[in-house]
Amino acid sequence: MTMAIDCMVMPMIQTSSDEKKSLIFDSSVLKNESNIPRQFIWPDHEKPSGGVAELDVPLIDLGAFLSGDPIAAKREPRLVDEACKKHGFFLVANHGVDTNLISLAHRYMDMFFELPLSDKQKIQRKRGDHCGYASSFTERFSSKLPWKETLSFPYSTLQGSSHMVDQYFLKTMGEDFSHIGKFYQEYCNAMSTLSCGIMELLGESLGVSKNHFKQFFEENESIMRLNCYPTCLKPDLALGTGPHCDPTSLTILHQDNVSGLQVFMDNQWRSISPNNSVFVINIGDTFMALSNGRYKSCLHRAVVNNKTPRKSLAFFLCPKKDKVVRPPAELVDSNNPRIYPDFTWPTLLEFTQKHYRADTNTLQFFSTWLQQRTTEI
């Protein structure tokens, strides 16, 4: 896919200005503001539009598929194939993740976001970095600010990284938080194991060997993100997370019991209601490239409300840094030529952190930026 570069107007990440530096998203203050700062008011065409219909997402019995149940062996890959060709979202039940682990993950998330802003700012995300505490990215963007606070931290399965998460919390937050770090290390281990099972299913549903994507992601260098969406007194003007496609490979999301996740499908926003016995799975841009465009990384967003804060746990599966993102030969032929160039995940991550605010066209602009960069070298 080529773009005429000179006509390309990329929604670049705004550089910081004095006005923005003064804007701090202190949820303990802003949640009581009926006159929300204009930077949080989204353009009319992107404002939430009240009650939306449910998205029809299949419920996948992962345990039955992985155990070789003959009916599930046929049914689950078919359901996943249909959903991923349409909108890239499906629900996973019988996932094998301990329910206590999940409820503790929510409890520790509550604890973190209840800390005073000054404590959270001790691990403030640095410009260009994707880990740390961010309060609505006031230092990154100057408009359409998301009504949320986030904590993102790195996870890796590589040799010697078995304590990466607890080390991260210990180094950035100190001894008092090392128990939370040890806990999220265990949670991320469970997410990585779950990703393996889902990759086996995706390999089967794409008609590639069960092991292809499972082996590709066996080693992964992923990102864990805690999302906190405070209440907003003008929920019809703001957005918790703006419309975007995840640049990563696969997102494993666990919602609390407050609705807010919406997917853009057939020109309409549709909701995925909370259900704490399932994980919401969605295809990201990197897996869309791995599937040579067969599976869709779709636009989604999170709306806020004026009654109950909402939180979600998002595990973003990312391949090992040196892995080349290239679809398997079975998915490329004369009728299905290559859509995206070879790339590595760190290059796409750099693009989203330094040059481009992830939206629905990230991969398209990234491909052009990559070709431009290659010709300039």
Ligand SMILES: C=C1C[C@]23C[C@@]1(O)CC[C@H]2[C@]1(C)CCC[C@@](C)(C(=O)O)[C@H]1[C@@H]3C(=O)O
């Ligand atoms: C690689 C990433 C960038 C974002 C986090 C993530 O790990 C995956 C999702 C991306 C994001 C959520 C897409 C919408 C815009 C964004 C700025 C946000 O609202 O948080 C994105 C994240 C980011 O920190 O850049």
Ligand SMILES: O=C(O)CCC(=O)C(=O)O
């Ligand atoms: O919180 C949610 O429901 C969605 C969050 C999301 O899309 C993201 O963090 O990429």
Ligand SMILES: [Fe+2]
């Ligand atoms: Fe997302």
